[in-house]
Amino acid sequence: MKRTVCTYCGVGCEIGFDPVEEKVIPLKEGVVSKGKLCIKGNFGHEYINHESRIRGTLVRKSFLQSFGLSPENFEEHDENFVRVPYSLAYDLTAKKLKEIKEKYGRHSFAAIGGARTNCESAYLFQKFTREVMESPNVDNCARICHAPSLRGLKETVGEGAATAPFDEIYNAELIVVIGSNTTEAHPIVSHRIIEQVRKGAELTVIDVREIGLFRFAKHKLLIPFDSNLLVLNAIARVIVERELYDKEFIEKRTVGFEEFRKELLNDNLSKPETFKKLPGYEHLFKAIPELARDIARKKTVFLWGLGVTEHTDGSKAVMAIANLALLTGNVGKPGTGLMPLRGQNNVQGACDVGMLPYYLPGYRKPKEIGLTTPEVIDAILEGKVRALWVMGEDIAHVHANQSKIHGALQKLDFLVVNELFPCEVTEFAHVVFGVKSCYEKTGVYINAERRLHLSEPLYTSELPDDWEVIAEVSKRLGKDFGFRTSEDVWNSLREEVPKKFGGADYKTLRENFLNAPQWPVIDGKGTKILHREKFSTEDGKGHLRFNPYKPQGMVKELLEKGEFSDFYLTTGRILLHYNNANQTGRCRTLNKFKLFKEDVVYASEEDRERLKNAKRVKLISPYGESAPLPVEFNRHIKKGTLFVSFHRAKSKVNFLFGDEADEFVKTAKFKSIKVKVEVVE
Numbered sequence: 001m002k003r004t005v006c007t008y009c010g011v012g013c014e015i016g017f018d019p020v021e022e023k024v025i026p027l028k029e030g031v032v033s034k035g036k037l038c039i040k041g042n043f044g045h046e047y048i049n050h051e052s053r054i055r056g057t058l059v060r061k062s063f064l065q066s067f068g069l070s071p072e073n074f075e076e077h078d079e080n081f082v083r084v085p086y087s088l089a090y091d092l093t094a095k096k097l098k099e100i101k102e103k104y105g106r107h108s109f110a111a112i113g114g115a116r117t118n119c120e121s122a123y124l125f126q127k128f129t130r131e132v133m134e135s136p137n138v139d140n141c142a143r144i145c146h147a148p149s150l151r152g153l154k155e156t157v158g159e160g161a162a163t164a165p166f167d168e169i170y171n172a173e174l175i176v177v178i179g180s181n182t183t184e185a186h187p188i189v190s191h192r193i194i195e196q197v198r199k200g201a202e203l204t205v206i207d208v209r210e211i212g213l214f215r216f217a218k219h220k221l222l223i224p225f226d227s228n229l230l231v232l233n234a235i236a237r238v239i240v241e242r243e244l245y246d247k248e249f250i251e252k253r254t255v256g257f258e259e260f261r262k263e264l265l266n267d268n269l270s271k272p273e274t275f276k277k278l279p280g281y282e283h284l285f286k287a288i289p290e291l292a293r294d295i296a297r298k299k300t301v302f303l304w305g306l307g308v309t310e311h312t313d314g315s316k317a318v319m320a321i322a323n324l325a326l327l328t329g330n331v332g333k334p335g336t337g338l339m340p341l342r343g344q345n346n347v348q349g350a351c352d353v354g355m356l357p358y359y360l361p362g363y364r365k366p367k368e369i370g371l372t373t374p375e376v377i378d379a380i381l382e383g384k385v386r387a388l389w390v391m392g393e394d395i396a397h398v399h400a401n402q403s404k405i406h407g408a409l410q411k412l413d414f415l416v417v418n419e420l421f422p423c424e425v426t427e428f429a430h431v432v433f434g435v436k437s438c439y440e441k442t443g444v445y446i447n448a449e450r451r452l453h454l455s456e457p458l459y460t461s462e463l464p465d466d467w468e469v470i471a472e473v474s475k476r477l478g479k480d481f482g483f484r485t486s487e488d489v490w491n492s493l494r495e496e497v498p499k500k501f502g503g504a505d506y507k508t509l510r511e512n513f514l515n516a517p518q519w520p521v522i523d524g525k526g527t528k529i530l531h532r533e534k535f536s537t538e539d540g541k542g543h544l545r546f547n548p549y550k551p552q553g554m555v556k557e558l559l560e561k562g563e564f565s566d567f568y569l570t571t572g573r574i575l576l577h578y579n580n581a582n583q584t585g586r587c588r589t590l591n592k593f594k595l596f597k598e599d600v601v602y603a604s605e606e607d608r609e610r611l612k613n614a615k616r617v618k619l620i621s622p623y624g625e626s627a628p629l630p631v632e633f634n635r636h637i638k639k640g641t642l643f644v645s646f647h648r649a650k651s652k653v654n655f656l657f658g659d660e661a662d663e664f665v666k667t668a669k670f671k672s673i674k675v676k677v678e679v680v681e
């Protein structure tokens, strides 16, 4: 039996695999999966041998001609691309990168990606960019998901990662889930939540729609769009005003309480009474104090998703969640914790190994800060960035403001893409390297609880790993890092970041695959709960940070007019699919489901008449339009609000969003946009 880790969400379930039967075998001893997998874990490997897999290197004909080579001498792939040997593609890539660097300077190069591949590839990608191309411009898809969690947690508890393992849910008396449709997006974590509720724990769900977990919740906080920070500040206010906080914890473990208290109490909006002024949401005036009391009394874990981070005040909302944990002593002990539910299987790892413009591996400060992905797009349009290398991130689909991104990609002098399948971004590429998938290679993936899984290949493949492509191009640019195996790359990272990874050699990780350690790993032993004695901040204290809420979107409209016009739209994933569906969309079992075929707009039953009982609608925002999409009405969506998934590029959902983003880290505001609805059918 082979053992690997699921390639989809940040839960990181362990998977056993019978290569003869080509069948997944649940691993009961797996500390994360406990022998349970969601449908993506069970069938999401079926894309491996799909006929459209990129098995080789595709080079754009015009690019080949610019080197005086004739496309006719190569096998035609389609009207734009020919297939060339890897060695030639490495040569041409190196030549073009050298030419661009010499002509436009080192800042003209940017690298994006790393969250869908292993730590080794993400580590070498940033190393190549910083050391060979001498550019600080590295980023990964945390930019569109949990970069605000990193920022918010760094500022408050000093470490941008979950403070405790998912298993601490089993020790919690209260579980607070905010902005996470856990049953669909992180199913194996939702199993733990439901199990614990059945054993007697209480659940609070805070969301803009009635998600699946609502039916298990004691506190069901259906909140207005754009109101996370307002709600979280109001909970903190009740805790402070009624002196429900943990005095001893605050005194011994935190700094800034007096200032926090003063600022919070001076902020009139943070009074629960504010919700009396928001028609349709008056129930929160009563619900918030009840929840505040429970958080203060019970061992509480806080879990959140992109419903928190993908807003203009996402980082501030994460700080507000950390404030609640610090005020009530609900961090650094069993049954408590702060758990950002990371989206991609290795997004935690990509950040840990330095694939961020403002952190080197191990979150050390770089000498020079690079551009975030949205800034790279602007720099391309300004002619400053001329060459871009994208590794496993379909930036022409999954990012916001796609009209702008498509325009920028067209303008590039050189675009290199490492991918498994043709997708939106490969359409713009000059060179596409077909690479191994997660299920075909060896490497380390770090899940949302900091756990280091060493994944082994389920299938053999002649294709290179991402890091091998980078290493080959690097050699041709005069720098041989000397890495011959993925273990060599990992060991280089361990030497660079000994405090987190020093004790985690391949042997240890292989032997402990089923109970893999969480970083920091010292002498082979991991760390389950962070911040037990002191926080990871410079002074070892938890820092309370108050950020006042600024009315926006739906809240602003309700406060000013008592009503809102048009519709507020939020987006998210469905259980069967994963982000751009590049992989899940090519799995035969997953494709049997009707729901899988198109992105569906969900609207309130109460809006059926207003929407003329539509079957298909087009969504229109100030930035763009979606394609005509099927619409379904149900009672779980509040009147005047909509939900849509974004899995299919042809749905053009991400054309609806503009440049509004988190004010600190530029994570796009995907979770609230005002749209008009045009009935098509």
Ligand code: SF4
Pocket (backbone or CB within 6 Å): 006, 007, 008, 009, 010, 011, 012, 013, 036, 037, 038, 039, 040, 041, 042, 186, 187, 188, 189
């Ligand atoms: S919960 Fe996430 S990691 Fe686990 S099987 Fe499902 S998609 Fe894979």
